[in-house]
Amino acid sequence: MGDFFSNYDILGAFWVTVQLSVLSAIGALVIGTVVAVLRISPVGVLRLIGSLYVNLIRNTPLTLLMVSSILGLTFILGLQISEQNTRNAYWWAVIMLSVYHAAFVCEAIRSGVNTIPAGQAEAARSIGLTFGQSMREVLLPQAFRGAIAPLGSTLIALIKNTTVAAVILGTAEAAGLLAQITENEGASLPLFFVFALGFVVLTLPIGIGITNLSRRLAVKR
Amino acid sequence: MSEPLVVLKDVNKHFGDLHVLKDINVTVERGEVVILIGPSGSGKSTLCRTINRLETFESGSITIDGKELPEEGKELAALRSDVGMVFQSFNLFAHKTILENVTLGPMKVRGIKKAEAEKRAMELLERVGIAHQAHKYPAQLSGGQQQRVAIARSLAMDPKVMLFDEPTSALDPEMITEVLDVMVQLAKSGMTMIVVTHEMGFARKAADRVVFLSDGEVHEQATPEEFFTHPKSDRAKDFLGKILTH
Numbered sequence: 411m412g413d414f415f416s417n418y419d420i421l422g423a424f425w426v427t428v429q430l431s432v433l434s435a436i437g438a439l440v441i442g443t444v445v446a447v448l449r450i451s452p453v454g455v456l457r458l459i460g461s462l463y464v465n466l467i468r469n470t471p472l473t474l475l476m477v478s479s480i481l482g483l484t485f486i487l488g489l490q491i492s493e494q495n496t497r498n499a500y501w502w503a504v505i506m507l508s509v510y511h512a513a514f515v516c517e518a519i520r521s522g523v524n525t526i527p528a529g530q531a532e533a534a535r536s537i538g539l540t541f542g543q544s545m546r547e548v549l550l551p552q553a554f555r556g557a558i559a560p561l562g563s564t565l566i567a568l569i570k571n572t573t574v575a576a577v578i579l580g581t582a583e584a585a586g587l588l589a590q591i592t593e594n595e596g597a598s599l600p601l602f603f604v605f606a607l608g609f610v611v612l613t614l615p616i617g618i619g620i621t622n623l624s625r626r627l628a629v630k631r
Numbered sequence: 632m633s634e635p636l637v638v639l640k641d642v643n644k645h646f647g648d649l650h651v652l653k654d655i656n657v658t659v660e661r662g663e664v665v666i667l668i669g670p671s672g673s674g675k676s677t678l679c680r681t682i683n684r685l686e687t688f689e690s691g692s693i694t695i696d697g698k699e700l701p702e703e704g705k706e707l708a709a710l711r712s713d714v715g716m717v718f719q720s721f722n723l724f725a726h727k728t729i730l731e732n733v734t735l736g737p738m739k740v741r742g743i744k745k746a747e748a749e750k751r752a753m754e755l756l757e758r759v760g761i762a763h764q765a766h767k768y769p770a771q772l773s774g775g776q777q778q779r780v781a782i783a784r785s786l787a788m789d790p791k792v793m794l795f796d797e798p799t800s801a802l803d804p805e806m807i808t809e810v811l812d813v814m815v816q817l818a819k820s821g822m823t824m825i826v827v828t829h830e831m832g833f834a835r836k837a838a839d840r841v842v843f844l845s846d847g848e849v850h851e852q853a854t855p856e857e858f859f860t861h862p863k864s865d866r867a868k869d870f871l872g873k874i875l876t877h
Contacts (some may be wrong), residue, residue, distance in 0.1 A: 452703075529722035532685055533781075537736035537788055540705060540711025547735060552726050629725045630770035 413599060414591060419469060423587040430583060431612070433521040435565055437508025442515025443551050446553075447545060450523055460516070468513040472574045475506045480578045496582065503575035508567060514564045522557025523549060525624060527631070555627045562620030566613045584608060634697060636661045636792055636823050642691035644674075644682065651677050652688065653847040659792070666834045666855070669844035670870055675827045678844065679796045682825065685713040696791055696850075712740045715785030715793040719800050721777040723769035723784070729756065730765040732783045736829045740788065748787075755783040759813050775806025779813050793817070795826040829874065831859060843867045 414420060448460030467475075479502035483489040491501040526549060534544035554561075573585030581590045588605045592598075637659040641831045644652040651674045659665050667675040679687040682693060684700055684707060695714060703706045712764075723732050733752035737743040743751075756762040759779040761772075769777055778798055785793055795814070799807045811833050818824055818837040828834070834841060834855045841858040843851040846865045851858065862868045 527720070527722075529718055529720050530724065533716075533718065533722035533724065535708070536683055536685065536709050536711055536714070536716035537782060537784065538710075538740040539736070540708045543739050547739060548724055555726065631725050 414595075414604070418587060418591055419589065420604070420608075423582065423584045424612075426500075426579075426583040427569070427572050427608075428612065430500075430507060430575060431569045433504045434507035434511065434572070435568055437504060438511035438515050438564070438568065439561075441508055441512035441548070443519060445512060445516040446519040446523070447550075449520055450549075452541065464513045464516055467510055468517075470510075472506070472510050472571055473577060475510055476503065476574055476577050477627075479503075479506050492576075496579075499578045500582070501578075503572075503579055507572060507575065510570070511564055511568045514567070515561065518557045518560035518564055519550075519553050521560055522553035522555070525556035525629075526552045552629050555624075555629050556619060558624035558627060562616060562624070565620075566616055569613050569616075570609060635659060636696055637682065637825070638692075639678075639682070640692050640694075641656050641686050642678075642693060644677065644681065644686065644688040652681070655691070655847075655849060657842060657849065657852075659823060659825060662821045662823055663840065664822075664826065664838045666838045666841045667825065667827045667844060668829065668841055668870075670873075673844040674847040675844045676796055679794050679825060679827045682792075682794055683711050683716055685716070708740075712736065712788050713791045714831045715788060715790035717778070717781050717785055717793065717795045717798045721769070721774070721781045721798040721801075723777055723780055725769055728766050728768055728779050729761060729772070732769070732780060733787050736784065736788050750789055752783070755786050755815070756780070757781045758786075758816075760809075773806060774802045775809045778802065778810045778830075782810075782813055782817070792823040792825065795824065795828065797827050797829075799828065799830060831875075835859065836858075839862045843870070845870065 445460050445463050447465070448456045451457060451460075480499060484498060484502070490498055492498045530548055530552065531544060534548040539547065553617060572583060575583055576586035576589065579586055581587045590602070591601060633731070635658040636679070637657075639655050639657045642652055642655040643650070655678060657665075667679060668673045677686055681688050682695075698710065701710060705862050723729075724735065727735065730752055732748060733755060734745070734748040737748040737751065738745060751765060753762055753765065756765055759782055761776055761780055761783070764772060764776065769780070772780065798814070799810050802810065807830070810828060814824070814826070814833065815837045826833075826838070838855045841853055841855050842849055842860075843858065843864070850864045851862065858867070859871065860872055
């Protein structure tokens with residue numbers, strides 16, 4: 411068992427998993443919020459764009475998005491983020507994870523918006539706030555608080571979905587390294603447990619934290 | 632100079648096939664307190680909400696202080712900031728404290744500095760008797776208290792006219808008086824008010840005129856005394872007969 415840790419950089423691979431998770435979570439939250447605002451905007455065209463995004467991205471397998479970033483966008487269209495291949499793949503992985511999970515973040519926020527009584531938006535408009543102001547000041551803050559639980563589930567799914575990035579990242583992150591060690595050393599049950607445990611360590615506290623947070627931040631009506 | 636503050640001219644509105652507002656013509660003078668009254672489904676709430684375009688209408692025009700209601704966008708937001716609105720269900724911002732509820736509009740819409748907005752907000756909360764609860768959240772207050780905060784929130788924008796959409800209908804009986812007291816006080820201070828309500832006591836005490844609606848039409852306009860004692864139209868007689876027998 412000790413051999414694995416001395417021969418392979420398992421902690422380093424999990425560190426990459428953590429980086430991918432954090433960067434993609436931020437990306438997904440930003441894009442998802444923008445798409446959610448599009449989906450609830452009063453302008454029909456924007457709503458259409460928002461729902462197209464969600465339905466297109468949500469129904470595409472993440473593996474397909476990952477592979478198409480390198481094979482399609484870099485190799486065929488020549489879109490390269492970094493000269494260095496591993497950096498290029500790393501940033502494409504972050505972008506694709508962000509883009510993919512943004513669709514789920516959008517729907518989580520939208521479900522949060524649905525927890526807000528219609529009168530809140532009317533009151534915001536009636537004191538003269540513009541659409542943007544009532545979004546920022548009244549609707550989104552309440553929507554986020556109402557959406558903490560589904561946002562937490564999305565975050566946990568995102569952390570585990572970073573493993574899909576192995577198809578373009580190779581051995582840099584946890585799942586890729588596990589595949590390589592298995593190939594070199596043969597399958598081993600303890601090794602699987604180590605990697606499984608690694609993900610539990612990453613996701614379990616988030617689940618517990620989210621439950622506490624959603625209870626504490628819930629908007630009292 | 633003395634053109635009416637609010638002018639509704641030939642306003643028409645449909646909900647699908649239902650013709651909810653039929654050629655409504657109402658004018659409200661500066662400082663006047665007008666009660667909209669009528670059976671449920673008569674369109675009085677809808678009429679109140681069209682005045683700041685929370686409801687759209689198809690034809691006719693509404694002018695406030697000489698300016699016609701814009702369709703949408705920033706101009707509409709600007710106009711709404713001059714028209715206070717108090718809802719049946721209070722609609723205080725649930726995630727903000729009482730003080731933040733009152734300062735939000737002045738700070739974001741009027742661009743007033745925080746310290747100044749808070750000073751003014753505390754004065755208004757004092758006036759409606761909630762100053763000591765300024766740092767609580769809406770859910771911690773009773774319905775009557777929340778409604779008084781909602782009135783303070785509207786007043787903080789220094790509106791030209793205030794709309795009240797059944798402000799006491801969601802309140803327990805013992806809380807109605809505290810809200811009506813604030814409204815009477817407001818009427819006496821010269822505020823222009825348009826109030827949808829069934830509170831006869833308030834109408835007699837504070838109103839200048841009663842507008843009686845039924846089936847989306849204005850049937851009668853009179854002073855409260857005249858309307859309640861000598862209604863002219865049969866609809867009004869029928870309606871008053873139903874609510875005054877108890």
